[in-house]
Amino acid sequence: MLFQSGTLLMNQEKVKTPIQVGLFVTCLADLMRPQVAFAAVTLLERAGCRVRVPRQQSCCGQPALNSGDRAATMDIAKNVIQAFDSDDYVVVPSGSCADTLINKYPTLFRHDVQWARRAENLANNTWELTRFLTDKLGFSLDDVSYPGVCTYHDSCSGLRELGIQKQPRTLLSGVKGLTLSEIQDSNVCCGFGGLFSIKYPDISGRIVSDKCGQITQTDADTVLGGDLGCLLNIAGRLCREGKNIKVFHIAEVLAGMADGPAIGEAERES
């Protein structure tokens, strides 16, 4: 950048160039909970990013991959790679979808030299939201509050494939009024597993009811997490049990957007 402009900016005042970010919305946030994506945009902009949302995006292809359809996944992946080719960074408000872009795409294309390079490039530029905010930008919250006792559910792909555990907790420690009450085994799967929960609903239902049992054993009034799939699963079960516990994506709380209906809550009459 310095040489492109032809001047050396060493002694001049630092010119703040916004960091250019492409937002990979994820299909669940897009369809089920748009507020998660709006919250992600808000957070990224507050952290000094210029956010682009390509229209040519939908799903990362994980349902196809997890169903064993390599060819369909590669076709979908090519779309995603093309849509975000020009972005400096790609940020994803989901550990699971980020893992697909970061770890799965390069493996899928390893025998295709041209696409392998582009997939690697995308993988290198892609970040899960909380990790990007903390590890990359060193972002700290300013005047955001959430009055409540929250528990954080570590989603599996983010935790085990991307090492996301401290980052969300670091960010939450900056939210005024919020106390974190960890559940036993916050790192154990909630039983969602994408299509697993549809193909094997009985097993999935048992796992999520165990998870909710642990949640209700704490004093938490809110469950937070970084993956909407898990949160829909947990919220659905808590609602079925008639439990008065709110469920939000972490981005909603961090962006100060958690004053409306939680996941699975009815819209308030206006």
Next chain:
Amino acid sequence: MSASAASQQVIFRERTRQALDDVSLQRALAKARGGFVDHRRDAVDALPEFDAIRDAARDIKDHVLSNLDGYLELYEQKVIENGGQVHWARDAAEACRIVAGICKDAGARTVTKGKSMVSEEMHLNPVLEAAGMTVIETDLGEYIVQLAGETPSHIIAPAVHKTREQITDLFHQHHSPLGYTDRVTHREALVNEARSVLRERFVTADVGITGANFLVAETGANVIVTNEGNGDLTSCLPRVHIVTAGIEKVIPSLDDLSVLLRVLARSATGQEFSAYTSLYSGPRRDDDMEGPEAYHVVLLDNGRSRLLGGQYQPMLRCIRCGACLNHCPVYGAIGGHAYGWVYSGPMGSVLTPLLNGFDQALDLPNACTLNGRCKEVCPVRIPLSDLLLKHRLEQHDRRLTSVSGRFLLSAWAWLVRRPRLYQGIMALPLWFMHRLGRRRGVLSRLPLAGGWTDSRDFPAPARRSFLRQWHTRKARS
């Protein structure tokens, strides 16, 4: 989908449903789950170099698998030098024939068995019983399972699915005729009763059959680890000792053994070391006080050599510790029997189709959330969840998945690759579901995915998708 695949699916779902509805099983599973996990965590936390030892353990196993033929021949040579015999079995049936033959030649009437998952894989007991022999399992868990007429539901804790009340009933029923008329209910009393019944069996057995945790090539020793000492009584007291083991159990040296033992017990039960670690090198020598007169090792392939050099080879690193079962949410929900074969949990879901055929056990690689905890805890770093995903790719490539499933997937993938069309088409069901769920915030029935809402509600979607909202706003501004 072939008829057999469809019926497999029905059978698997029926078994899981039964397991989930079985109150005793659920109670037993809940109790076992926490114990194993906590003990392992404590043991691992107490050993800072645990991960480095895991790497070393993985490397040892990889090295062996790359040179398996050489180490197996060396092992055989050492066993022969020690006065024993090695028998090679291509499959389970051949292995059963060999074992039954040795037992018949020895004139065996009573056979005691230490815990051996390979003998379960061979389905050995019915073969010996059909030949007129009495077979007694001597591992407490295996003994309980044998009395119940069942199979092990866990590779290191065969009766983990049983509650103490069920064991009390079983013992009372089977031991009363032997003179144990008191109905004992306490843990220690139950163990003592089993111990005294089994003592009698150990002394009268003609042949003892054990498995092997490791086979040491440089000495020809087979190694078993137990907490009950039953393996030693099974090996040493009868006239003939037979070891049944998979060919992947061989390791080069005693140094390698010490590395592997350091991860085995910690991963399995959270112990630093199991109560008994025994090495057997052959029959009784002239100046030995005790030991068997004859020593046989039956090495089973049963599909293992097919995996060498392929993408599933890492599965042969498995040391059968059971950590992946203990940490698997699916295993924790349904227990081992629902998997339908000898090995269960993540390692069983990877291994079963590899040993029995890809068209078998189609559900197992799919009945997994891919949460990766199995991979995280594996002492020899087998990428279990990645291998399960490979199985799914294999099933798709071999067209073992259902035609309707493939069609739906293709149609969806076609649509997903056309984002604007996708956004347009998704708008209608989205709006419809939003309307249905608006009042409560959730849907209590879900069209096309009814099972989901049997146990939970489905949060209602937004009225309009993010992308449509975002780009409408952008167009206006």
